[in-house]
Amino acid sequence: MVQAYIENRQEIQRNREISAAVINISGRQRMLLQRTALFCFRLVYSQNETDRRIWRNRLLDTINLMEKSHKDLIYGDPSINLPGITSESIRDMYFGSPMMADYSVRQYITAVEKLVEAPAAELNLDNPHFYYVQSAASYELLDILDTIVSQYEKESNAQLERLYGQQEALYRQIANAAAVAQAQTQELEKLMLELKQSQLQVIHAEKMSSLGQLLAGVAHEINNPVNFICSNLIFARQYTQELLGILNLYTQTYPTPPPEIQEEVETIELEFLLHDFPKLLDSMKLGTNRIVNIVKAIKNFSRIDSADLQPADIHESIDSTLVILQHRLKGRGEFSGIEIVKKYEKIPPIYCYPGQLNQVIMNILSNAMDVLETQPAPRIITIRTQVRQEESVAIGIADNGPGMTEQVIEKIFEPFFTTKPIGKGTGLGLSISHKIIVEKHEGSIWCVSEPGKGTEFWIELPIEGGVGSLNSAMIPETKVAFSEITYHR
Numbered sequence: 001m002v003q004a005y006i007e008n009r010q011e012i013q014r015n016r017e018i019s020a021a022v023i024n025i026s027g028r029q030r031m032l033l034q035r036t037a038l039f040c041f042r043l044v045y046s047q048n049e050t051d052r053r054i055w056r057n058r059l060l061d062t063i064n065l066m067e068k069s070h071k072d073l074i075y076g077d078p079s080i081n082l083p084g085i086t087s088e089s090i091r092d093m094y095f096g097s098p099m100m101a102d103y104s105v106r107q108y109i110t111a112v113e114k115l116v117e118a119p120a121a122e123l124n125l126d127n128p129h130f131y132y133v134q135s136a137a138s139y140e141l142l143d144i145l146d147t148i149v150s151q152y153e154k155e156s157n158a159q160l161e162r163l164y165g166q167q168e169a170l171y172r173q174i175a176n177a178a179a180v181a182q183a184q185t186q187e188l189e190k191l192m193l194e195l196k197q198s199q200l201q202v203i204h205a206e207k208m209s210s211l212g213q214l215l216a217g218v219a220h221e222i223n224n225p226v227n228f229i230c231s232n233l234i235f236a237r238q239y240t241q242e243l244l245g246i247l248n249l250y251t252q253t254y255p256t257p258p259p260e261i262q263e264e265v266e267t268i269e270l271e272f273l274l275h276d277f278p279k280l281l282d283s284m285k286l287g288t289n290r291i292v293n294i295v296k297a298i299k300n301f302s303r304i305d306s307a308d309l310q311p312a313d314i315h316e317s318i319d320s321t322l323v324i325l326q327h328r329l330k331g332r333g334e335f336s337g338i339e340i341v342k343k344y345e346k347i348p349p350i351y352c353y354p355g356q357l358n359q360v361i362m363n364i365l366s367n368a369m370d371v372l373e374t375q376p377a378p379r380i381i382t383i384r385t386q387v388r389q390e391e392s393v394a395i396g397i398a399d400n401g402p403g404m405t406e407q408v409i410e411k412i413f414e415p416f417f418t419t420k421p422i423g424k425g426t427g428l429g430l431s432i433s434h435k436i437i438v439e440k441h442e443g444s445i446w447c448v449s450e451p452g453k454g455t456e457f458w459i460e461l462p463i464e465g466g467v468g469s470l471n472s473a474m475i476p477e478t479k480v481a482f483s484e485i486t487y488h489r
């Protein structure tokens with residue numbers, strides 16, 4: 001197609017050159033015609049033989065030129081771009097009646113030759129050849145030549161118009177093909193990018209799910225021995241009470257023990273031991289309770305979603321996630337820690353994929369912790385939950401960090417957008433969260449942020465099944481399952 005376009009342009013150029021050459025030579029013919037007529041006058045009016053010789057020679061030169069131009073116009077001359085006769089209608093003008101241009105030109109040349117050959121005595125205004133030359137040069141032959149030129153021009157213009165039409169069609173075809181190719185390239189590039197992104201997201205999701213499975217496995221393994229310790233601690237406390245009771249009874253029954261027992265009592269500091277042992281058991285109970293809660297949080301956080309939406313307690317999800325992230329909240333060295341403020345309202349369970357939802361909460365909380373870690377105290381994350389129009393539940397996670405500029409806000413949900421240094425952020429957290437909330441849950445996720453004013457992310461999820469049907473299962477606002485991670489000032 002491009003080759004055809006190039007050839008078409010070359011043909012247009014060729015046509016223009018030919019047309020210019022034909023018009024040029026035809027103009028020359030016209031000029032030679034008038035010149036011969038003038039020279040004939042000069043010949044006839046010459047007063048002496050010297051002048052006559054001059055004009056005879058000039059006339060012969062002129063008709064030679066005229067004959068050559070005439071032949072060139074009929075048979076062509078590639079050296080000056082003349083194609084010869086280009087159409088039947090022009091051929092007719094040269095060789096057919098009524099014009100018979102070829103015959104007329106020859107007749108004219110013959111007439112000039114005859115006049116040139118005429119003796120001086122016959123060179124006067126009544127000479128028939130002179131008369132013929134004058135009338136042909138002024139009217140008949142001039143008209144014929146003009147008619148042929150305008151026919152040439154007409155045909156050449158028509159040909160050019162046809163070629164321009166072809167050029168336009170070819171140009172349109174090329175432009176269309178280019179547009180199609182460009183669209184295809186863009187589509188291909190988009191597909192490649194999507195493929196790359198979904199590959200990385202799959203890898204990320206796989207990693208998260210393997211991590212979840214690993215966590216769930218570890219939690220499961222820890223769960224049994226911890227439960228074992230926990231339930232045995234109850235008996236240990238009971239047996240201790242009983243043993244201490246017996247010891248008490250002995251002391252009362254035998255207030256004065258033999259010296260070796262008295263010595264041992266002092267060595268082991270029995271008084272202190274009796275006082276401290278129940279406290280020790282209590283703190284062991286507290287410790288194991290904390291382990292039980294952490295294991296429960298891990299199990300809750302890393303639950304493997306089934307194919308269907310299931311009712312979940314959002315507060316439990318948030319609290320479990322906070323347990324997992326607890327190490328990042330605690331103060332260490334210069335860093336005085338992050339305070340979590342919970343403003344939970346009564347909300348119903350919502351139908352969701354709890355494991356995926358936990359991941360979203362984790363991503364938003366992690367981002368808040370990332371920015372707060374670089375900020376001076378106070379560092380506060382405020383978590384709000386509320387029911388909206390009895391149809392959806394909104395979860396707000398706000399931080400008093402540096403906030404974001406409009407340019408950053410515009411891009412946060414784009415895959416791979418990150419402002420964090422290489423190795424710290426992949427830029428996938430919020431894009432995956434967006435996918436989970438919008439595509440998997442038909443919910444929405446947005447953020448409100450301004451430089452210097454902190455950031456608040458909001459997630460809104462529909463309560464599938466309706467608030468009414470779930471009212472009986474309202475989650476109490478006061479339920480804070482893992483109070484040990486709530487730092488109130």
Ligand SMILES: Nc1ncnc2c1ncn2[C@@H]1O[C@H](COP(=O)(O)OP(=O)(O)OP(=O)(O)O)[C@@H](O)[C@H]1O
Nearest residue numbers: 367368412418419420425426427428429430431455
């Ligand atoms: N709470 C926030 N305060 C300020 N900027 C934030 C906050 N949350 C997100 N951002 C901005 O949004 C960008 C994208 O966040 P996203 O979670 O998608 O990726 P990331 O945290 O950079 O990397 P990843 O989560 O994959 O480790 C962050 O790099 C940061 O610039």
Ligand SMILES: [Mg+2]
Nearest residue numbers: 363367429430
């Ligand atoms: Mg992130």
